[in-house]
Amino acid sequence: MAQRTWLITGVSSGFGRLRLMTEQLLERGDRVAGTVRNREVMNDLQHKYGDLLWVTQLDVTDTPAIRRVVEQAFNDLGRIDVVVSNAGYGLIGAAEELTDEQIDHQLDTNLVGSIQLVRAVLPYLRAQGGGRILQLSSVGGQAAFPGGSLYHATKWGIEGFMESVMHEVAAFNIGVTIVEPGGANTNFRYKSSKLASKIDAYEASPAIHARRMLEEATARSIGDPAKMVTLMIDSVERTPAPKRIALGSDSYTVIHKALTERLALLEAQKDLAFSTDESANN
Structure with missing residues (x-):
């Protein structure tokens, strides 16, 4: 297998770090250009x-820096x-x-940052005759749950953007894949998610369940992030590029239900x- 070079934003969290995407790629001899907010976390x-x-270093809310x-x-x-x-x-809280x-x-982070990254590359x-873009979305890019309205807005938004772009750039041998993971045991849910201030009236709303999940921090996801990352990496070998990849039985089940109802x-x-x-x- 020929060596590839990958540019990955956010390699210090979620699917980017350690025994996930970055390390799998490095172990097999690929080169990785990674962006982080704090370079020290990558010293090892x-x-x-x-x-x-x-x-x-890169803050994806800074378009000139991108x-x-x-x-x-x-x-x-x-x-x-x-x-x-x-x-x-993630941002959790009723609207x-x-x-x-x-x-x-x-x-600015989830939607505009991703849009500007794609526009920049x-x-x-x-000019180099092609390449591949993997856009991390979520099961929340196809289905929506109470308490995640802004997160869903970014994921539904980036999916629409990327689906349009994939048709615009296919003539240039550029493939685009939208990745829709379900829950996975990374640090995303409890360390990379933010919680809004509470309005007591929303105790009566289904949005409270998302808040309690984050506050209690005890729920464990069923998805294996290492397996998910392997499938993301393997997708680059497929031609044409798959438009979407749903990862995890929960992602498949929730998306299937949402699309069937729609x-x-x-x-x-x-x-x-x-x-x-x-x-x-x-």
Whole structure:
């Protein structure tokens, strides 16, 4: 298998770190350009893998910084074969409980940051004749749960953006895959998620269940993150690029239920929808 070079945002958390994506890639001899908010957290891997690991600081809410880092990575490493948009975090709380600042930061990190990363890498991928983009979404990009409205807004938003982009860039040999993991035992849920201030009235709302899960921090996910990462890496070998990958039985089950219900609702409106055409009989 030929050596590849990967650019991964957020390698210090979630699916990016240690025995997950970064280390699996380094162990097999691939090069990884990783971005972090704190470079010190990568010192152990930097010492172990040397030149195979290129690390720089990046806050994905800083669009000019995204462009500088992407330019530096391509200049230093030459070709980058795979770009993994992994940076992001969860925001838990009913919509009314969120502050304006929390809303802006969630959107800037999960949605705008991912959009600007893709926009920054596309000229380089086109110039080198192709590449692959993996966009980390979630089961929450296809289904929505009370207490996660802004998180869902970012994931549904990035899925729409990436689905459009995948058609725009296919002619340039650039493949795009949206990854939709279910729950996995990474540090995402309890260490990379933020909790909004509480409004007592929402004790009566289903949104309280998401809050309690985060506060209690006892629920364990069924997904094996190492297996998920292996499938993400293996997806790069597939041509054409898979449009979406659902990872975990919970992801498959929840997405299947959501899509089935949405299709049933749409089918029930077929006659009504057709009746609004200009050519429809009055």
